[in-house]
Amino acid sequence: xxxxxxxxxxxxxxxxxxxxxxxxxxxxxxxxxxxxxxxxxxxxxxxxxxxxxxxxxxxxxxxxxxxxxxxxxxxxxxxxxxxxxxxxxxxxxxxxxxxxxxxxxxxxxxxxxxxxxxxxxxxxxxxxxxxxxxxxxxxxxxxxxxxxxxxxxxxxxxxxxxxxxxxxxxxxxxxxxxxxxxxxxxxxxxxxxxxxxxxxxxxxxxxxxxxxxxxxxxxxxxxxxxxxxxxxxxxxxxxxxxxxxxxxxxxxxxxxxxxxxxxxxxxxxxxxxxxxxxxxxxxxxxxxxxxxxxxxxxxxxxxxxxxxxxxxxxxxxxxxxxxxxxxxxxxxxxxxxxxxxxxxxxxxxxxxxxxxxxxxxxxxxxxxxxxxxxxxxxxxxxxxxxxxxxxxxxxxxxxxxxxxxxxxxxxxxxxxxxxxxxxxxxxxxxxxxxxxxxxxxxxxxxxxxxxxxxxxxxxxxxxxxxxxxxxxxxxxxxxxxxxxxxxxxxxxxxxxxxxxxxxxxxxxxxxxxxxxxxxxxxxxxxxxxxxxxxxxxxxxxxxxxxxxxxxxxxxxxxxxxxxxxxxxxxxxxxxxxxxxxxxxxxxxxxxxxxxxxxxxxxxxxxxxxxxxxxxxxxxxxxxxxxxxxxxxxxxxxxxxxxxxxxxxxxxxxxxxxxxxxxxxxxxxxxxxxxxxxxxxxxxxxxxxxxxxxxxxxxxxxxxxxx
Numbered sequence: 001x002x003x004x005x006x007x008x009x010x011x012x013x014x015x016x017x018x019x020x021x022x023x024x025x026x027x028x029x030x031x032x033x034x035x036x037x038x039x040x041x042x043x044x045x046x047x048x049x050x051x052x053x054x055x056x057x058x059x060x061x062x063x064x065x066x067x068x069x070x071x072x073x074x075x076x077x078x079x080x081x082x083x084x085x086x087x088x089x090x091x092x093x094x095x096x097x098x099x100x101x102x103x104x105x106x107x108x109x110x111x112x113x114x115x116x117x118x119x120x121x122x123x124x125x126x127x128x129x130x131x132x133x134x135x136x137x138x139x140x141x142x143x144x145x146x147x148x149x150x151x152x153x154x155x156x157x158x159x160x161x162x163x164x165x166x167x168x169x170x171x172x173x174x175x176x177x178x179x180x181x182x183x184x185x186x187x188x189x190x191x192x193x194x195x196x197x198x199x200x201x202x203x204x205x206x207x208x209x210x211x212x213x214x215x216x217x218x219x220x221x222x223x224x225x226x227x228x229x230x231x232x233x234x235x236x237x238x239x240x241x242x243x244x245x246x247x248x249x250x251x252x253x254x255x256x257x258x259x260x261x262x263x264x265x266x267x268x269x270x271x272x273x274x275x276x277x278x279x280x281x282x283x284x285x286x287x288x289x290x291x292x293x294x295x296x297x298x299x300x301x302x303x304x305x306x307x308x309x310x311x312x313x314x315x316x317x318x319x320x321x322x323x324x325x326x327x328x329x330x331x332x333x334x335x336x337x338x339x340x341x342x343x344x345x346x347x348x349x350x351x352x353x354x355x356x357x358x359x360x361x362x363x364x365x366x367x368x369x370x371x372x373x374x375x376x377x378x379x380x381x382x383x384x385x386x387x388x389x390x391x392x393x394x395x396x397x398x399x400x401x402x403x404x405x406x407x408x409x410x411x412x413x414x415x416x417x418x419x420x421x422x423x424x425x426x427x428x429x430x431x432x433x434x435x436x437x438x439x440x441x442x443x444x445x446x447x448x449x450x451x452x453x454x455x456x457x458x459x460x461x462x463x464x465x466x467x468x469x470x471x472x473x474x475x476x477x478x479x480x481x482x483x484x485x486x487x488x489x490x491x492x493x494x495x496x497x498x499x500x501x502x503x504x505x506x507x508x509x510x511x512x513x514x515x516x517x518x519x520x521x522x523x524x525x526x527x528x529x530x531x532x533x534x535x536x537x538x539x540x541x542x543x544x545x546x547x548x549x550x551x552x553x554x555x556x557x558x559x560x561x562x563x564x565x566x567x568x569x570x571x572x573x574x575x576x577x578x579x580x581x582x583x584x585x586x587x588x589x590x591x592x593x594x595x596x597x598x599x600x601x602x603x604x605x606x607x608x609x610x611x612x613x614x615x616x617x618x619x620x621x622x623x624x625x626x627x628x629x630x631x632x633x634x635x636x637x638x639x640x641x642x643x644x645x646x647x648x649x650x651x652x653x654x655x656x657x658x659x660x661x662x663x664x665x666x667x668x669x670x671x672x673x674x675x676x677x678x679x680x681x682x683x684x685x686x687x688x689x690x691x692x693x694x695x696x697x698x699x700x701x702x703x704x705x706x
Contacts, residue, residue, distance in 0.1 A: 003044075003047075003048035003051065003057055003075050004045050004048040004049065006044070006048075006075075006078065006079055007041045007042075007044030007045045007048065007078045007079075008041070008045060010037070010040075010041045010044070010078055010079065010082045010083070011037075011038065011041035011042070011045070013086070014034055014037045014038055014041060014082075014086065015038075017034060017086060017089070017090070017105075018030045018034050020096070020097075021034075021089075021093060021096065024096055025093055025096035026096075027093075031089050031092075033085050033086075033088060033089050034085075034086065034089055036085065037082045037085050037086060040078060040081070040082055041078060041082060043078075044075075044077075044078035047074065047075075048075070051069065051071075051075075055069045055070075056069050056070070056071040056072075056074070057069050057071060057072050057074070057075045058072065087105075087106070090102070090105050090106075175219055175222055175223060176194070176222070178223065178226060179193045179194070179222060179223065179225075179226070181229075182225065182226055182228055182229050185228060185229065185231075185233065185236050186228075186236045186237060186316075188313070188314060188315055188316055189225070189228070192225070192309055192310075192313055193221075193222055193223070193224070193225055194222065195309045195313075196221045196222070196224065196225075196302065196305045196306050196309045197218045197219070197221040197222035197305075198218075199221075199304075199305035199308060199309065199346065199349065200217050200218060200220075200221035200301050200302050200304075200305040200306075201214050201217055201218040201221070202345075202349050203217075203301050203304060203305060203342050203345045203346055203349070204217040204218075204301055206345040206348065206349070207301075207341065207342065207345060216267075216269050216298065217273075217298055217301055217302070219267070219270065220269050220270050220272065220273030220274070220298050220302060221273060221301070221302045221305060221306070223257075223261060223270055223273070223274060224257065224273045224274045224277045224302050224306065225253070225257070225274075225306075226256075226257050226260055226261065226274060227252070227253035227254060227255070227256035227257030227258075227259075227260065227274060228253055228256075229256070229260075230252065230253070230256035231249055231250060231252065231253060231256075232249060235249045235250065237316065238316065238317065240317050242317070251278075251286055251287070253278075254274060254275045254276070254277070254278055254286070254287050255275075255287060257271070257274030257275060258271045258274055258275035260274075261274050269298055272296050272298055272299060273296075273298050273299055273302050275287065275299075276288075276290065276295055276296050276299035277299045277302040277303050277306060278303070279291075279295045279299060279300075279303065280303075280336075280337045280338075281295070281300070281335060281336060281337055281338055281339055281340075282335075282336050282337065284337075285303075285337075295339075300338070300339040300342055301339075301342050303337075303338060303339075303342075304330070304338050304339065304342045304343050304345075304346045305346065307326075307329070307330070307333075307337070307338065308326050308330065308346055308350070311325065311326040311329060312326050319426065319429070321429070322416035322417050322429070322430055323350055323354065323416075324416050324584065325416070325429075326350070327347055327350050327351075327584075328584045328585055328586075330343045330346055330347055330350075331343070331347060331585055331586065331615065331616075331617065332585065332640045334616075335633065340631075344617070347617070348619075351619075365379055365380055365382060365507075365517060365519055366379060366380075366517065367515070367516065367517050367518075368513070368514065368515050368517070369507060369508075369509075369513070369514040369517065370398070370513050370514075371398075371408075371508055371509035371510060371511065371512050371513070371514065372398075372400075372510075372511065373510065373511075374409075374508070374509075374510040375411075375420070375422075375508055377508065378411060378419075378420045378506045378507070378508040379506055379507040379508070379517070380418050380419060380506070381413065381415065381418035381419065381420075381504025381505065381506050382504060382505045382506075382507075382519055383418075383502065383503070383504055384472045384473065384474050384479060384503040384504065384505060385473070385474060386473060386474065386475060386525050386526045386527075387473070387521050387522075387524075387525055388471060388472065388473040388521070388522045388523075388524045388525065388526060389471070389472055389473070389519060389520065389521055389522065390469065390470070390471050390519070390520055390521075390522050391469070391470040391471075391472070391505065391507070391517070391518070391519050392467060392468065392469050392470075392516070392517075392518045393408075393467065393468050393507070393514045393515065393516055393517040393518065394467045394468070394514070394515045394516045395407075395408050395467070395468055395509070395512050395513070395514055395515070396512065396513045396515070397511065397512055397513075398511050398512055398513050399511045400511065404510075404511045405510055405511065406509075406510060406511040406512045407439060407440065407441070407509060407510060407512060408439075408440065408468060408507065408508070408509035408512055408514055409437060409438060409439045409440070409508055409509055409510070410437070410438050410470065410483075410505050410506065410507060410508070411434065411436075411437050411505070411506040411508060412434070412435040412436050412437075412438070412449070412479070412494065412503060412504070412505060412506075413432065413433060413434045413435060413503075413504055413506060414431075414432070414433045414435070414501045414502045414503060414504065415430045415431065415432040415433070415504065416430045416431055417430050418504055419506075420432070420434070420506050420508075431583060433448050433497075433501065434447045434448055435447060435448045435449040435494065435496060435497075435501075435503070436448075436449045436452065436494065438481070438483065438492060440468065440483050440484075440485035440488055440490075441485075441487075441488055442454070442488075442490070444492070448497055449494050449495060449496060449497070450495040450496065450497060450535045451494070451495040451534045451535045452492065452493070452494050452495070452534075453492070453493045453532075453534045454490055454491070454492050454493075455490060455491045455492075467486070467516075468483075468484065468485050468486075469482075469483075469484040470482070470483050470484075470505065471522070472505060473524075473525070473526035473530075473531075474496075474503055474526060474531075475526045475527065475528060475530060475531050476499040476537075476554065477495060477496045477497075477498055477499040477501075477535075477537065477538065477554070478493060478494070478495055478496065478531045478533060478534070478535075479493070479494040479496060479503055479531075480492070480493050480494075480526065480530070480531045481493075481494070493531060493532060493534055495533075495534050495535035497538075497581075498538050498554065498579070498580075498581060499538075499552075499554030499555065499558070500554040500555055500579050500581045500582075500696045501581065502555075539552060540552055540577060540579060540698035541698050541699075541700050543575075543700040543701060544700070544701055545700070545701070545702075546701050546702055546703045547702060547703050547704045548561050548562065548564070548692075548702035548703075548704060549561065549562070549702075550698070550699060550700040550701075550702065551692070551693075551698075551699050552579075552698045552699075553693055553694040553695060553696065553697050553698070553699070554579070554696065555695065555696065556695040557590070557601075557693045557694070557695065559693065560592065560600075560601040560602075560691045560692065560693040561691045561692045561693070561699070561702065562599060562600065562691065563594065563596070563599035563600060563601070563689030563690070563691050564689060564690050564691065564704055565599075565687060565688075565689055566593075566657055566659050566664065566688045566689065566690050567659065567706075568658070568659060568706075569656075569657070569658045569659070569706070570656075570657050570690070570704060570705065570706050571654065571655070571656050571657075571704075571705040572654070572655045572657070572690070572692070572702065572703070572704055572705075573652065573653070573654050573655075573701075573702075573703045573705070574589075574652075574653055574692065574699050574700065574701060574702040574703065575650060575651070575652055575653075575699070575700045575701045576588065576589050576614075576647065576650065576651060576652075576653055576694075576697055576698070576699055576700075577647070577648065577649070577650035577651075577697065577698045577700075578644070578647040578648045578696060578697050579696045579697060579698065580648075581696060582644075582647070582648065582695075582696040582697065584644075585615045585640055585643065585644060586613055586615050586617060586695055587644075587647070587694075587695050587696040587697060588613060588614045588615050588647055588694055588695070588697055589613075589614050589653060589692055589693070589694040589697055589699055590611055590612065590613050590614070590692070590693045590694045590695070591610075591611070591612040591614075591655060591666060591668075591690065591691075591692065592608065592610070592611055592612075592690065592691045592692070592693055593608070593609040593610040593611075593612075593625075593664060593666070593679055593688060593689070593690055594606065594607060594608045594609060594688075594689055594690075594691065595607045595609075595687060595688060595689060596689070599689055601691050601693065607622050607624060608621050608622050609622055609624065609625035609627075609664075609679050609681055609688070610625065610627050610664075610666070610677060610679045612629070612666055612668075612675065612677050613694075614653065614668065614670050614673070614675070615643075615673065616631030616633075616673050616675060617631075618631075618677060624681060624682050624683050625679055625680065625681045625682060626679075626680045626682070627677055627678070627679050627680075628677070628678040628680075629675075629676075629677045630675070630676045630677070631673060631674070631675050632673075632674045633672055633673060633674075634669075634672040634673075634674060635672075636672045637671065637672030637673060638671060638672065642671075643671050643672075643673075646671055647697070651670070651671070653668065653670055654668065654669075655667075655668045656668065657690055659688065662680065662681060662684070663678055663679065663680050664678070664679040664681070664688060665677075665678050665679075666678075666679070
């Protein structure tokens with residue numbers, strides 16, 4: 001039992017050491033040396049059992065006297081060799097131990113080693129075992145003292161943290177009070193500084209900055225516009241396009257902001273953000289005309305966030321611009337006006353927010369709508385997709401005169417801001433297109449829609465006739481509506497101008513009050529063949545086909561080619577043409593790297609490793625891959641407007657892909673935009689496929705060279 005417990009003590013201490021290193025030390029797995037010690041300790045315990053039957057360590061003679069066996073030295077290998085191995089691990093990771101614990105561990109290891117060596121020459125006295133008991137007691141005492149010290153230290157730290165939180169709350173409240181005072185100069189500034197600060201903080205987080213750095217970015221962005229207090233009121237409140245004098249007066253804002261914030265000497269980053277946030281990446285900004293990374297990083301982040309908020313905010317002299325317009329400005333301005341990395345992060349934030357808005361968009365609508373003259377009040381647009389939606393509401397008349405017409409109706413339209421527009425400037429700005437107007441009786445007005453087919457007087461005996469109901473869904477370029485009122489039920493099929501258009505339903509009416517408006521998804525989906533076709537498909541891919549079938553991508557990734565297996569190296573050549581309704585630089589072809597069981601994008605067991613857009617954007621949805629993306633413009637880049645024009649006219653594209661040592665290298669050059677992306681897949685998928693897709697483009701004559 002003495003020999004057994006010696007090895008067992010070594011093993012027990014080893015388990016304790018492993019637990020400490022994994023939890024307090026933060027190691028992901030135990031060091032290999034400690035794994036070996038575990039095995040050695042188990043072997044030591046087994047040998048002690050074997051020794052009891054074989055006399056390896058000791059034996060008793062016929063007089064019952066104790067004698068050392070021929071292998072007694074083996075019994076001291078474990079108490080000597082194992083602690084040495086353990087000490088090398090402790091010494092290597094000594095930073096994770098307090099001084100008290102580190103000292104107690106050294107005693108625990110070296111005292112038994114010394115006693116083990118002495119034990120070899122001292123017969124009949126169990127020094128090793130006694131020393132292990134003594135140092136175990138000391139180890140327990142030292143740990144107990146350390147726990148007390150640690151607890152006291154933690155209490156001190158918690159008090160300090162509470163004090164920090166209090167100071168931060170005071171600082172936050174003071175900063176926001178200053179911002180509110182500045183915003184008093186102009187109602188149109190209200191809330192803008194906080195929005196800039198929130199976006200700047202999100203950009204900082206995406207770029208990998210820690211909480212402390214993100215806080216600096218947030219408060220620098222929050223106060224970056226404080227210099228507006230020194231700008232004359234007649235400039236701030238000008239409701240016309242700013243003149244030369246107005247622009248020059250606004251250019252003094254960075255100087256005023258720096259002067260105000262430089263008095264806060266503890267936080268120099270505040271004045272830095274205010275002073276340099278109007279610099280431009282290509283050196284065309286002010287006040288000093290700095291370029292590239294000469295501009296302080298915090299100012300480059302603020303510039304991107306500020307540009308987006310400014311574009312999407314209403315001004316005295318113009319309406320807020322749609323987020324898609326702002327997104328394109330950031331894509332175009334990356335590397336020109338804005339730091340390309342931070343502009344890319346802002347675009348990613350816009351896309352994330354847009355996805356969330358689309359996901360929850362069916363419920364974002366007022367519950368009540370008061371309609372006087374026709375179309376004087378129209379609800380926000382309710383999106384119609386393949387997922388079928390149900391809209392219900394009640395309606396009461398609100399006639400002013402007995403002869404007034406009173407009835408609800410709907411408007412079908414497309415617009416960047418999901419609103420119906422009537423003035424020419426807004427129609428152009430938001431690319432508003434109206435497809436038609438429908439009433440719940442037999443009356444319809446067709447505008448941009450190609451065709452309409454209506455079925456009237458369908459039996460509704462089994463339906464609730466107390467209110468109004470619209471059930472709507474679409475498939476490609478056809479829309480189906482079931483419209484029910486207390487007196488009528490009709491089914492309407494509408495052929496849209498093309499599959500690339502978004503469709504919104506706007507509720508309105510004339511001399512009526514709509515109440516209890518509700519929008520919900522039914523859980524059903526429109527499929528191919530569910531809507532009778534009343535107009536021929538509009539096709540831009542009626543061309544020669546090569547190795548891969550032609551595809552027409554009417555909307556974002558609405559169609560993809562079949563997957564092409566990437567074994568070694570391939571080259572893909574094809575012809576692309578943006579559709580007539582294409583408006584933005586990202587209306588172009590995309591490259592998808594993926595895996596699925598059926599070789600199809602979004603197929604069974606789908607994993608997407610990279611999405612590369614030929615306008616110089618890259619998306620990464622699957623955490624199973626890391627992409628190192630680079631997009632540069634050559635000297636012969638014609639500019640974005642010329643690039644969009646060339647895409648609409650049609651052009652040839654070439655993409656090269658090479659699979660090498662678990663990495664996929666994708667390269668392409670189109671009209672002066674050079675793209676290289678290196679995809680590293682963390683897991684081994686065995687097979688990787690590449691496919692072509694896009695947004696509002698037609699891809700034809702697709703050739704694959706292996």
